Amino acid sequence: MKLRIKFKKYGPVRFIGHLDVMRYFQKALRRADIDVAYSTGFSPHQIMSFAAPLGVGLESNGEYMDIQVNSLPDPGEGLTSCQILVQRLNAVGVQGLEAVSARILPENAGNAMASVAAASYTVRFREGKEPGPLEIALETFLSQKEIWITKETKKGSRQVDLRPGIYELSWDGDAFHMLVDASSAGNIRPGQVIQALLDANGKKAEENALFITREDLFTETAGPEGAGERISLGRIGCEDPQREEGR
Amino acid sequence: MSDKLALSDEILLNIEKPERYIGHEYNAVMKDRDKVGIRFCMCFPDIYEIGMSHLGLQILYDMFNAMPDVWCERVFSPWVDLDAVLRREKIPLFALESQDPVKMFDFLGITIQYEMCYTNILQVLDLSGIPLKARERGEDCPIVIGGGPCTYNPEPLADFFDLFYIGEGETQYKKLLDLYRECREQGIGRKGFLRRAAAEVPGMYVPGFYRAEYHPDGTLKSFSPTEEGIPATVRKEIVTDLSQARYPTKPIVPFIRVTQDRVVLEIQRGCIRGCRFCQAGQLYRPVRERDVETLKQYALELLQNTGQEEITLSSLSSSDYSRLPELISFLMEECSRRHTNISLPSLRIDAFSLDVMSKVQDVKKSSLTFAPEAGSQRLRNVINKGLTEEVILNGAAQAFQGGWIRVKLYFMLGLPTETEEDIRGIAELSNKIAAVFFETVPKEKRVNGRVQIVASTSFFVPKPFTPFQWAAQCTKEEFLHKAYLTRTAISEQLNQKSIKYNWHEADASVLEGVLARGDRRLGQVILRVYEKGGIFDAWSEYYDNSRWMDALEECGLTADFYTHRERPVEELLPWDFIDCGVSKGFLKREWEKAKREQTSENCRQKCNTCGAAVFGCGICVIPRTEKTPDDQAADTGR
Structure with missing residues (x-):
């Protein structure tokens, strides 16, 4: 299942480069116990892609990354699976790299960057x-x-x-x-x-x-x-x- | 968390890797500056990527921040680009968390891991606006504390530090900070606090309360306290029960890729092997293991709390950890479940380690490491490196059968008693390993038909508190000649096409030797080099040997005095006032045995009464019957 996560980037972390933002989210997704899909091989990596790299020093209210997940968190307490995922991600995140929403993409959705x-x-x-x-x-x-x-x-x-x-x-x-x-x-x-x-x-x-x-x-x-x-x-x-x- | 940054956007956008200076990493600790009584700034005097890879810093950061009244922050050496900006714009150096100037702090604790960072210590002090010399500091300055391996001979840095903490940081900091609080409440100033610290807190060395006198030939005549109540010797501090000690299970997760870009599990401290060149092997005695069940728990917490994709083990000799197979099997299972990698430290090559390595690495791409350190069995006996040629060749054969085609070999040049024959041994051993490949692997199974052997040599630098602390070090010319001999000998081997040879630069090794075994008079040399612009000496592109040699000469000193003479065992050494447990008598015995080419047993086989038993912990208190689960393997040594 393909998910698109929208996030903001603001404050001091605006100086974190694009590749390091990617590394940051890879770690945050593990901390949040999100069931991300991995590639195979000796160094498995998360299947993840970003819409458009943001330059160092810029802030953003609308960044996107697509990830592949095997399953979603259970919904509960009036929140959807996607909302819970966002909540869990933010609970293990740093200030200034903040998930806003997550949506399940249709199977035929194009690659975020393209x-x-x-x-x-x-x-x-x-x-x-x-x-x-x-x-x-x-x-x-x-x-x-x-x-x-x-x-x-x-x-x-x-x-x-x-x-x-x-x-x-x-x-x-x-x-x-x-x-x-x-x-x-x-x-x-x-x-x-x-x-x-x-x-x-x-x-x-x-x-x-x-x-x-x-x-x-x-x-x-x-x-x-x-x-x-x-x-x-x-x-x-x-x-x-x-x-x-x-x- | 505060959004304030010490540097303007303009500066941050014009320097390399601004992430080094903005803090805000996951697990970085933020506190309210108005609600803590003591602010401690922890410094690793090199760039962020190196400093953040240091486990000791994470351990102390966690320990201090667990104290409700203390806020510990970090500072690293600004890279040369920001260094220039800070000087030009007169911006004081700041700590990462609060972004407040370092000078505002109560303490500046500097970990001193290698000699080549000494000028960077002055850089950090200078950029912070703290007078370089301890005696010129006023009540408005932090107390500058040094710690780490180089403080086992702190003398070259004596002028620049208010206090050195000798030994492991976990034990006495609470007492030291309580004393600081007490002195502050009573209105006792800087000097009064330092006097009481030296007198009352174990492991504290306040250089300002000691005087060194010299003979006309430059050797040390006397070294003694200048005031009543200041101890004549300072004994190192160690954690006696490592399993009960705190461990940082929420280490800071850097945004940028750092040198050690993984979580680190420290499995033990100290080493049972008494390799005679190795300082760490003596300093951290006795060997103390952490409980395996506790380590499993830590591993899970570390991975969960950081999200890191790799875990590694830390110790001086992981193969000697008694529960290693159990720990590694556990980690392999957990890691594969979590899509996490294990990065294995260099293990002794045997069936077990090869099996494990083949499971966690891509055999074709990874290389196998042996550290024979010396080319001949004779010289390996001198340095008490138990690894035999038979063991190396057997290990190599097994590895080649397992599919490895790359072997790395580490040697030292310039070891005591070394002859040309020993140097040729480096080439011959490399050649024999290549031959083993051609004997073991049939032609049709050889990838590209080749085996790659990389032999690297470093130059031997004698260190304090080793049996070689009296040994003469080679001059630059001697070192280079030895490297030349090695290269020539390799080029004469039958399999020379399979062997690549690397050697280190000689200049820096000589200087490292000067600083490692130097005395107080070197303070003025370090200061001069810094004033001439010397920083980042550990970075070859910034190391300027002539600057150091000129400064030595200007101060009436020579490198040869510190390095090139064999010191008589009666000579008073600058670090003799430190008691690291291992006795001078033991070191002398080992030095004599080395010259007779006799080896000594490791701690698991037999107690050599080194003196570390005085701490009453670790292997020194385990009955010997329980110490020999695997004596045969222990013999093979890495």
Whole structure:
């Protein structure tokens, strides 16, 4: 049975790298006595995959990992198996790596990483690193048909058009909110968007000026008219198999 | 738990592995700083990954934090990148849990595991804003305590420590902290506390209350207390009933991969074998076992409380643990049920260990380890290493039949009385093992047609409280010549293509020898090296030999004085004031026997009256009839 666990990452543990977060959950799942499925061989490992690595220093309210389990905890005290699993995981966890929910995925559900299409972020400037008033407003910035930036890669630099991958971008007086492409082909980092905006204003962001929180990850499903509909990775599957069957 | 971090995001995002400095690991202990009376900062003066792999630190952390009025936290050496930032931005070094400056603590306890970390001790003090020299510290500074194996000759570090705790930490810390509390209530200051600690608490050595005088030739003339009531000798502290001692069954689980990335089950302390080069084998006498049922319970709790995927056993010689087969069978069963691995320490190679290893490792990928330490039987007798060539070759043959194709061999160069013939023995033994492979394994069964033998040599460094504490150590040039002879001899062997040879660097071995058997005058040398920028000497890329040699010269000292002369047995040694149970008379007898190439029995076979029986525990109090379940195997020795 495949489970998707949604978790948050915040506070000091935001400096834990992606691979170490994975190692952390492998250990936490053992401590919580979750009946995780293992590979075979001399060094059996848990069958586990993460939706999208989160950069060091970023916080998140919507991280996902998929695991394979042989069985679920018994439901009880008004809680579903999935809720009990979340409770048990948090009872043996550290502050700042907090399980939010668990859902049973349908058998045909795609791999978490491959199914990520978009990500939403909240972006703030750190204290003392605010760029000052921007002359070119967001509306103008977004009205451009193309927003070209230079992307540094291992093989050199190349030009990329950000515009098609910026699905939403707004400013609420305190923070930017954005929904951008997070697919493996067209992944956009929030820093690139803010930098492009500052560039348009002739300004440059200071190093580490941004405090970024990933809010959620989305996948695209075929909509009624065949057009892609973005839904949160956390909405796929169900929390309670019994109730689901009764529907 | 507090979200406060001592370092800004800007700093943390610009250094390697910020996880080293943020704390918050699972099982790290948080307390309310306003509700504890004593704050103890435990330091391992090397990077986090190494310090967090040290069992002793976890034991003391657990012990202190079990005391309701005490909060024990951790600090490690910041790596060179953060070191530079802390100096540049004048950020005081902080403890991981509360992220508070180390200087705020009541105690800074530093575990001293190897000589090459001495400059890192100064780094930690300096970055904390604590004066490097103990006598310059005021009432606003923590009491700086040293512990660990290097404190059996604490003299080179005497200037920098307020107090050394000689021996195992479990026994006297409660008494020491009670005394501290009492002194604080009575308004007795730093010096008064230290005086009372030295006088009243067993195992405490306060270097400030002792004076060393030297002969014109540089040897020690006298070493004595400067005040009434301060003891002339300090006896080591040990846990007499190990099974009753606390064990950290909720060790901290690091986020990052550390060197010892697994749970550790300490099965016994001490060693029955009296290998004459081995300091640990003498320091931790008598051998004391933990009860096997207790260990099984600990193993289950450790795995449950950490979620670690691997468990290993810790001891100086696991094969000598009397209930090893029972313990290993239990662990194998539990581990396979929990998808957990067992990482076996180097065991004596016999049918039992090969069987066990074949079950827990991938035979084709793992290698088999022998530590003959010396190439010839003559020299193995000198060092009292009971392993014979016959045993090694038999073990190798069994292993090759079992499918192993890699063998690691550990030797030392520069042992007392070593000749060129002994060195050639290293090559010849390696060659014979390769020959055994070709004799044992038929051609069609050979994987890639090859056996891989890796012979490694380290350079012998004489250590205090061993029978070789009087021995002359080789110079760098002699060491390198010996490595050259070894390499040449290997290249002349018939099976030389199957043998790979590694040797250690010689510079650092000489310096290690200087610090290991040094005296108080080396304090100024260590200080100079640190002031010239020396830190992380244990890391070859940061070790600068010329810095050390220059500093020695500037202080009017030479490396040869400390290392290259054989010391007469009458000479007063800088560590003679410490009583580690094993008597100087016993060490002298062993030194004489070594020169006569005579071996000594191990503790299970016969008591050699080393003196450790004074502690009245462990193997010293078990009737001998019960000690010989497996004398034949005990003979083969690892």
